[in-house]
Amino acid sequence: MFKRLLTLTGSLIAAMALGAVQAKPLPQEDLSVAEVLRDRALESSDAYSIVESLTVEVGPRRAGTEGDRRAVAWAQQKMKALGFDRVYTEQVEVPRWVRGHAHAEVIAPYPQPLVVTSLGFGVATPEDGLSAEIVEFADVEALLKAPPEQVKGKIAFINKRMEKARTGEGYGPAVQGRSRGMRAAATKGAAALLLRSVGTDSDRFAHTGMMAIDNIENPVPALALSAPDANLLEAMLKRGGPVVVRLDVDNERLADGPSFNVIGEITGRERPEEAMVIGAHLDSWDEGTGALDDGAGVAIVLETARLIAELPVRPRRTLRVILFGAEEIGLVGAKQYVDAHRHELDNIIAISESDFGAGKIWRFDTRLPENKFDIADQMMQLLAPLGIERGNNASSGGPDSSVFVARGVPAFGLYQDGTDYFDYHHTPNDTLDKVDPENLRQNVAAWVVISFLAAEMEGDLGRIPTKTD
Template sequence: MLNRVLKPLATVTGSLTAALLIAAAQAAPLKQEDLSVAEVLRDRALESSDAYSLVESLTVEVGPRRAGTKGDERAVAWAQQKMQDLGFDRVYTEQIDVKRWARGHAHAEVTAPFPQPLVVSSLGYGASTPEGGLNAEIVEFADVEALMKAPARKVKGKIAFINKRMERARTGEGYGPAVQGRSKGMRAAAEKGAAALLLRSVGTDSDRFAHTGMMSIDGVANPVPALALSAPDANLLEAMLERGKPVEVKLDVHNEPLADGPSFNVIGELVGREKPEEVVLIGAHLDSWDEGTGALDDGAGVAIVMETARLISELPQRPRRTLRVVLFGAEEIGLVGARQYVDAHQDDLDNIIMVSESDFGAGKVWRFDTRIPESKFTIADQMMQLLAPLGIERGNNKSSGGPDSSVFVARGVPAMGLYQDGTDYFDYHHTPNDTLDKVDPDNLKQNVAAWVVMSFLAAEMEGDFGRVPAEH
């Protein structure tokens, strides 16, 4: 029946070449009929603007949605309503517990030898200065490792300035080395007796915006104020220090720690027609930082996975197994929603046959990675028949599936990853400039086209991917 319904559509939208049909038939894991349906879904996605409408709705009607805030509450309600409107079979939430924090003001200025203002942003869950602020000399470090190795006498009473530049890359691979300063810097500064921490923003832009983000705060007995500094202002401090005179900076910061409170993972399902207990889990994170509207991080991902499910829901029948969309809460403050989800469902993880997440903006997907047993590579090869026309190449078998998905992979769940071009992603990441105008509607369509191919075929195929070695 399904083939009869889709056959006219396949004629209109294009069909697999004879060579690909023959290859698909010979390879066996994915049936020719399923590949044909996936092709139709792909082409429908390329014609639909519904994903862009979703991210537009999220950024306009909700906006910033840092975990545990009123914006987060609005986002949870928004997501539930949208999933219901889109025709999910089941829509529900699972509560998670989050640390809460209120951002106040953050001001910085050079007081000597060349007085002028600086553009800064408090890092997540950062401490306040004493009332009236503090004024101290800065001491520069090339990276957080240099700060950690420095004698305490060099740092005590001063403002530690980590001046690590992030390298631009299509893969975003420069983020890992640079973000160590943000995650570990305040802890190291506090242990050395520093008055505060200034960090060159973890980003690749030259705009006068600071990039906020989370720090490691657990167990720090004496937290100190920690601020991200815009790239031009980091350059300014660097140039001042090169003149050989002590540079003094005044900081005036007020933030407020709050009592822990609730947030939620929002979950929508298309229930499988034959194997409802088996699950293909695709996700994004619903929360964002509060400086921009979270369009790229991760409004685009939310829209991509929701639209993927909507397209599949319009087929004449449900896929063989359940497609579960999870919009994780509190990702930005430490993958909280994903960690609590895995802990709560650890007895059911063997039923998740594949996990994947969209959390790298809205650039075009250019690479398809996996983390599946080598014996299952034929399935990925068949998927590539439909992904390649979208400009996507086959990558490696080391995928984590995305930040939240990595928590599942660590427990042995197979993963797939559709990786976007992140060349300019870290120009906007965690800044006031993460806004809707940075989302290209055509790129978003291409993303959904790739996601719907991967998700439908994983949910419809007869076999599964087995397990991958759990990480310890």
């Protein structure tokens, strides 16, 4: 099979040398090479060994921690071993925080413990803890509308359930409680916030995650409850009478410090200054080992680059892999990258990102000018045999990629089946055993198609409209 790849690539270069002009946006020679890359990924890709290495040799890697520093060193070594032409880092400044203990228990009327975890950058309780009555709200909007006297001195309990979906579309409505709930509780004078975990499981694991923390005068402790414990509080409240909970939390905010975007490049043979960018985020939360979020994505994009690096000749453009730092705490690495390279964004032909676990890819979305849809249609010819269907033209490419898209960079979106993703998201249960090697091969097969074709294509994908246009 690889001999066939050599032959096809040689034919491609020969055709270009003769000045061959193809009528279609993507020449058949390009599509043929991409097809061979796709099939090779299905047969022999070993992305699983990369995520296994990351989770075993590094483990949790919350931004600004020792685990984060180990991950940065790991990523540089791995890129060099995989055949990247250039490997480098760019420092970013990140907020830092130390997670301490978090305990919660019902002390009246039915004393029993609760399983909780601190939300990211949450503050501590007083040294002796705090006890207060629970007041329940259906969602953060209900809390925001509540009169202050209903909340003051109590523990606000946001009891919003997340709906399960292959697209993960239930996350957006549910995560509002996590991102905005502590601010709302503090504004109303609450003693603390308890949040039904933003997840779709029924396990007794609590889901952590980042909150909005800027410009809050009097932040209050904020904890996520496991789903069974949220059910427990709900049942107690239905029996009437006050439910009193005691919290004991110890966290600490530190001064800002360094983290890094880790960048590897397969240098383009003709237009090295232009790049197809693919990415994932290197950091993770500290509860599990970050296998799904986003170790799998790291493995997928690194393995994609490795396969392309093994071609007899480099693609026309550079393939740039960015492992973003500090995504979990607010897309920090992506924002600082775009700011630092704002005058070079026109040299990025497109961007895409793997950050939705390790399920099979089932949909291909884009964010392209309408006159470039035929290129996506040609890519679909090679993606369809993988069980992938055509989606919409509203893709952000992924969380970090959205920062680039906001500046007009076109995007491709390859979306995994996320039905079970939020069962594990941000919990101690985000571990390697949740990753299926066969699914990873299908992911890499799809990624290598779009990555090679975008890096190799003769034309470009233009720019997309932005809010400032």
